[in-house]
Amino acid sequence: MRTIVLIGATSGLGRRAAEQLDGHRLFLVGRDAGRAAELAKRLPQASVIAADVSVRAGVERVAGEITAATDRIDVLVNNAGVMTPARQVSGDGVELNLAVHHLAPWSVTALLSPLIPAGGRIINVNSEGHRSPMRGGVVRIDPERLQDGPSEFDPFLTYSRTKLANLLYTYELQRRRPELSVVAVHPGVVRTDLGRQFPRLQVAAVQAFALSARRGAEPVVRLAVGDEAPTGYYDRFTPARSSAISYNEDLARQVWEATEQLRPHRRQPGVSAVN
Template sequence: MDRTVVITGASSGVGLAAAEQLAAQGDQVVVVGRNPERLAAAVAKVRQAGNGREPGQFRADFESLKQVRELAAHLLDTYPKIDVLADNAGGMIAGHRRTEDGYEATIQGNHLGPFLLTNLLRERLAGGRVVSTASDAHRSGRPDPANFAGDEKTYKAFRTYGGAKSANILFAAEAARRWPDITSVSFHPGVVRTNFGDGTLTRLFYRFAPFLVTPEKAGALLVWLATAPKEDLVDGGYYVGHDVKKPASHAADPVASAKLWAASEDAVGI
């Protein structure tokens, strides 16, 4: 099947590995990344994996809702059907920082940006699939829909990241309830050896810790979730490996997911 697959955060790590694997299967892959140099290098790798087939590409920083809207406009103008959207962009940020939109950078980059993109592409995704890269780190924190701007004085990187990953799981479950014509899942890729986060200690950990999962293995899980027959997946499910797992209670609450959805709509202006 010749699918059109959009992967955000595809210039390195899990996203790039999945992009290469999907291109090798013959899919039309659209590579989205933030850094121009890494994006260009990723496109070259995906092209090679796809035996010369030219992948789509677009540079967008999810810490800018304007750039997310520009990405959505480009995709809508270019692709009449989008079979899979992999909301994979994101990361952990060492210190509190507000974006140009006024929101804390972790929640915007990991949740609000992907939330906006997916909603803007909603009709083009009809009959398709949305795969959100979450994490078992969600157990360490929960999102605060009443305060997407965060608090500089109480900011803790891992807790804030955990809240953003909880938001990914809540979003996938709520999308499954609201959009029955789109299969929506989230997953824990493992602790992946990749260029992840900012801050020297965080980068060293994610490059050299001995128990880390390879990007290729995590990418293969994303590919399976993107391509497995619909009847083999649990719509709205949170996957750890090939199995659905129950997330932490705060990330499995339909009331919380509905509140998060409404607050996110207000925050991004849809």
């Protein structure tokens, strides 16, 4: 039995992954308190924490609660995701895609990594969108301007940029923590409520060819508890090469340093979990 932390666990792919991982010691995190309470009833042996990881205070609440409950984490899965047709900001004033896809995994991992021993796994749920946005084009990232402002925001390009930032971070973390297994995975195009704010016909056109949330969860679960320690980037179950820019080590270091400026950390006591 492994101790597994799953961020973004109360709906969609994360919910199905949590169900498939039942039997391990689970810490499950989701933003919606109602869904968290319902998941706690569904998986009564798990510790379910309602917290918004798009803001620093929410991340610190999660870290405090988990740190108070265990001294070891075998697997950390960063799965929280968002996609919005118009620019939104988190409670900290950070563009929401960046806050959820990059700053949340960065911060959660930074605060929980002291509990992850050598051989532990960190799995960042990423996307093939890091290569190119849905409408086509090239994805680039400026470490001096990680946030897309109102004039730069495009729902698909901004999503892709933040997934690229997360992938650069994934590889840089592996270089800095070689004793761990740090990976990113594209689970496939999955039918979830991620794009629920987009026009209905636009969402339906994508979901017609998408995988179920159960099938989307399968590669995440295998990477979490499979016999072989995973490395690098996965397109579902298959090791794959990510975009050329994602292997730029100088850019990765610059993004790391810029992120440190955006999201410094402080520790604080945890709060009670929904259990």
